Amino acid sequence: MTKQLLRSIDLRGQQLTLAQLRRAVPRAAADDTAGVESRVREIIAAVRERGAQTLRELAAKFDGVEQAEVRVPEAALEQALKELDPAIREALEESIKRAKLVAERQRPEDVAVQVARGARVTLRWQPVGRVGLYVPGGLAVYPSSVVMNVVPALAAGVSSIALASPPQKEFGGLPHPTILAAAALLGVTEVYAMGGAQAIAAFAYGVDSIELEPVDLITGPGNAYVATAKRLVKGMVGIDSEAGPTEIAVLADHTASAALVAADLISQAEHDPAAAAVLVTPSVELAEAVQAELRKQLATTKHQERVGQGLEGEQSAVVLVDSLDQGLAVVDAYAAEHLEVITEDAAAIAARVRNAGAIFIGASSPVSLGDYCAGSNHVLPTSGTAAFSSGLGVQTFLRGIQLIDYDRAALAQVAEHIVTLARAEDLPAHGDAVTARFREDSGESFGEV
Structure with a gap:
């Protein structure tokens, strides 16, 4: 018998409480959080004490780069945009256009309430003054993350934006040129070649020798070191979230195409060996067909090794349920970063979902659409935190200030x-x-x- 890529979790015939459901849904084993935190504390302390010297030492250690300058010259940004492949530029411009359309409509209006005669309370939305945006540079290149971070910040009215992305040895110690080009397209000129926990520390505390002023808020995804650093500087500065590895859950019934479901699961497993891919379905036939399609499509996908690791990891599974009602309970307990609903009357089913970072409705709304050109934001809560938090948006960059006038x-x-x-x-x-x-x-x- 052929080994299935996704392990199976059978919840049929069980009446489970929310606590039991949360224990039943697939999750990755806990990281060595204590070890990571200890190392990150050391990095933060070193950046605070020795500033740019530490940044250069860590660039050499982790990125293999001997840095002369940490800040990216504006001429390098202009050159990257000039040399950008026209097709990539056109795609980025379309992504920016759609993201702006959505973000500009998200900005809330100030609200003034006349409590009584001569008594007024106003809620005024004020943008944070300065933001540090982190763009990863590990297994993939993420110009889309530049778009997703910068566009809502601009729509909120943020006046000072700094961007950091890891230095790349093959590009002379600068971040990837597509990252630089995306920043230039959006008018961001303050860009730093720094990555990991050290970039977060530099944003939080500032680095005088490179004229990097501290920020008020840090946003953007990253690895365990970046997430831990964000948690440790929270309070000194604001953060959007502690984003973990990406995840997709698909709630599907017998009407779904196994080939499309498999393609969508693979698309997210492509990010990282720790990425989660979960199918929740009452259809045994669909589950079996998806397993077969996964084996077939895995053989032809580019990043077979990490996709296979993601699919076979304990964070991924097929969850069999009795009905879509039980399936809804499962996906609410899971609280996915990305949730696809591919069922009969998918819009009605999606309307009943309470916990998800973003919901993709029907077969023509794959997660990849949201990653690039839907107009929505792809920086979303992971690891079940969608049960109590939101994805990145204009609201992330705003503070509500109450004005009391009696x-x-x-x-x-x-x-x-x-x-x-x-x-x-x-x-x-x-x-x-x-x-x-x-x-x-x-x-x-x-x-x-």
């Missing part, structure tokens, strides 16, 4: 309530701060106002 009469209307609540909390000075405003003008006690 006149004297409006304050008098609630002053007694404030005093009462202040005394109930044994904070009488809170009440005194209100009554003082009336004594100051009239000399009267609060009770006489």
Whole structure:
């Protein structure tokens, strides 16, 4: 019997609680988080203490690059754009155009509420002042991540953007030229050839010798070291999320094409040997057909080794369920970064999903569409965090500031309530701060106002 690429998890005939479902869905084994954190702490401390010297030492150690300058010259950005393949430029421009259309409509309006006569509370959306965007440079090249990070930041009104991507030995210590070209297309001129935890530390604390000012917010995906560094500097700066390896879940029934489902699972497994590919279905026939298609398509895909590792890893599986209702419970417990719904009446089924980073509806909306040209953002929550967090968007780069504007009469209307609540909390000075405003003008006690 031919070995199946995806392991099988059979939940049919079981009535499982949410806790049991979360334990049943496929997940990767926990990383050596303590070991990674210890090394990242050392890197952060070294960057804070020795700045650019540490950045250069780590570029030599991890990237095989002897750096003269950490900051990328603007002339290199211009040259990369000039030499960009016209077809790639056209594709990037289309991706940017669609992302802008969506992002510009996402910006919320300020909200002013007249609470009472003379009493107004306004919620004003204010962009963060300065952002550090991280673009990975490991197994693949990600100009699309430049687009997904920069476009919503610009739509939010961020005025200062710095971008970092690892130095590449084959390109003279600069980031990949397609990354540089994408930055140039979007008007980003502050670009640094630095990667890993050291880039995150440099963004968070700044590096005086290369005139890198600290940022207010760091966004962008990366490996375990990048994610750990973001977690460790959170509080000093804001972060979008601690993104882990990519994942796809497909909720499909007997109407789905096995060939298309298999192609979509492979497309995400192509990212990383740790990528997760999960099929949830009530159809045994579809499950078997998808397994056969995976074997067939794996034989012809370019990155066979890492795709095979991803599919065979414990983070990937076929989950058999009794019905689409049970399937919905499973995908909500899994809370996928990317969820495809390929079923009869897919839009109605998708409308019932509560937890996912992004939902792709029907056979003509593959995850690859969202990776590049849907107009949506592909920086999404992973590892089940879609149950409580959102993907990257304009809102990531905004803060809500409350403006409180009461006149004297409006304050008098609630002053007694404030005093009462202040005394109930044994904070009488809170009440005194209100009554003082009336004594100051009239000399009267609060009770006489």
